[in-house]
Amino acid sequence: MTSFPAAARRVRDDALTPRNRLLALRECALNFAPYGFRATWHHLVVNARIPHRLEDDLDSLHRAVDELEEARAVWRGRAADFAERRRREKAAGRRVPSRADQWLGNGVHLRCPDFEQHPSDRLIMVVRRVIAAHESGVNPATACLACASALKGANKRCPDCGVLPENAAPRLLARWTAVEAAERWNRTWRRETSR
Ligand SMILES: [Zn+2]
Numbered sequence: 001m002t003s004f005p006a007a008a009r010r011v012r013d014d015a016l017t018p019r020n021r022l023l024a025l026r027e028c029a030l031n032f033a034p035y036g037f038r039a040t041w042h043h044l045v046v047n048a049r050i051p052h053r054l055e056d057d058l059d060s061l062h063r064a065v066d067e068l069e070e071a072r073a074v075w076r077g078r079a080a081d082f083a084e085r086r087r088r089e090k091a092a093g094r095r096v097p098s099r100a101d102q103w104l105g106n107g108v109h110l111r112c113p114d115f116e117q118h119p120s121d122r123l124i125m126v127v128r129r130v131i132a133a134h135e136s137g138v139n140p141a142t143a144c145l146a147c148a149s150a151l152k153g154a155n156k157r158c159p160d161c162g163v164l165p166e167n168a169a170p171r172l173l174a175r176w177t178a179v180e181a182a183e184r185w186n187r188t189w190r191r192e193t194s195r
């Protein structure tokens with residue numbers, strides 16, 4: 001996989017075909033996907049208003065990559081702080097990172113089993129909220145890390161934003177059959193989504 005910065009440059013390169021720029025955006029979202037690839041992609045299509053005919057609004061590709069890039073920058077800044085602090089802690093003999101640090105060291109991975117159900121705020125806001133929730137010790141079994149809503153059960157999606165609690169069973173909790181999910185994904189990929 002190409003690096004995020006290289007793919008982001010291709011998204012912004014108007015010498016490339018719109019289709020290739022869209023594929024470069026896809027590489028960016030494969031590289032950094034706070035909600036998993038499909039839900040992150042759906043979010044970008046909706047929030048940046050990427051049209052079915054890309055030529056109708058090529059700026060939408062800029063809006064999408066800008067949104068992804070700024071959220072990734074916040075994440076990387078936090079990860080760099082974490083790595084630096086861990087170096088100091090290890091030097092001082094503290095081998096096991098705290099729970100928040102374990103999570104933060106692994107990346108932003110919010111699970112959205114229905115890829116059309118995810119927070120609608122700008123990604124940077126959600127990434128900041130999740131980092132803050134972890135750092136302040138919010139219990140991920142009772143409160144949604146992405147939007148702070150009270151959760152209704154360990155294996156239930158957040159009623160407000162669709163994110164699954166971190167410790168939920170790793171089975172698919174989507175409302176759709178596999179066929180319907182494939183159809184919905186095809187519509188999203190063709191940017192015919194109505195939301
Ligand atoms: Zn939520």
